[in-house]
Amino acid sequence: MASWPRVRSRCNALQRFATLALVWLAWLAAAGSAHAGSSSGTSRFCDRSQELTAVEQSRLLRFAGVLREELARTDGESVALVSRSGLDLSRFGIRYSHAALAWRSDAGVWAARQLYYACDERRPRIFDQGLAGFVIGTDDPRLGYISIVRMPPEAVLALRPALLDGPRVGHLLAAQYSANAYAFSTRYQNCNQWVVEMLATGWGDLADDDQLRERAQDWLRTARYTPAPVPVDSWWLMQAGRFVPLLHLDDHPDHDRAARQLVVSLPAAVERFIRGRFPASERVELCHDDKQVVVRHGWTPIADGCIPDPEQGDRVISLTD
DSSP: OOOGGGOSOOHHHHHHHHHHHHHHHHHHHHTTOOOOOOOOOTHHHHSOOOOOOHHHHHHHHHHHHHHHHHHHTSOSSOEEEEEEEEEEEGGGTEEEEEEEEEEEOTTSOEEEEEEEEETTTTEEEEEEEEHHHHHHTOSOTTSEEEEEEEOOHHHHHHHHHHHTOHHHHHHTSOSSBOTTOBTTOSSOBOHHHHHHHHHHHHHTTOOOSTTHHHHHHHHHHHTTOOOOOEEOOOHHHHTGGGTSTTOOOTTSOHHHHHHTEEOBOOHHHHHHHHHHHOTTOEEEEEEEOSSEEEEEESSSOOBTTTBOOGGGTOEEEESOO
8 A cells, every 4th residue: 555645635635726727618608708728737736735724723623533533333343435526526416436445453443545647756655644643634624524325244354355455456546547537447547436446356355467347347237336417517618638637538438428427426326326235224414514524324414504403413513512
């Protein structure tokens, strides 16, 4: 596994800037402009970092503590899907943009195994990140969401050996990253695509070789993994790949491009797939604003704005104490 401190960007940050570019292009189209300048390269996306105030950092660390408590409720050496919100993607009907597989070591320490883009190396890597770092990687320190999907023992027993198998983990990693990678192509890969291919490798008991990604995607098709198409409501947005680093369209089928609907792996699709295959899976959603944390057990999403609902049995933890 690679070392995170040397990395200057995370997959979630790349998703953020790609989306900003999409929104910018949409604004150009709405304003009637037919011109869009090209980017100087991925360095512009990687160099930007977010400075947290002491108050924001304290709030996020307390939020990470709640995440740790919820994961600790899982028995044994477990694995769970964890997803994190980012920039406001409500334009596309998306709350979560980045998923990882959290696993507990023999010593009881949880880490999030995930794909990120190493800017210095210009390639994707796999990294184990502590829960605090995973939470602090959010795009908006004022409002954030985390989703946990706990899997039943039979799912974990099949998945965990593959997740901790270094050669198989490495062979599932693509050489090239694309934030909007097509879910059934091996040309590129995004963070969530690596996660769902890892699920396929474990649950399909797929042996290691150089064609592991191809066989994982074949297994996913057979298992009816069907990520919902993301509608792109403007021709200008479809052209973003020409101007924005780490966005591509050449892996997507012609009919999807013509229909302006891109089949991309996102956390919501991965959650649906897990629930469909293992109905006993349990979901917990956490959110925070500047005053409180809300914890909900169940598959009904928390309302936008991190608004608790007593009828859902939500637990509220004050951040102002």
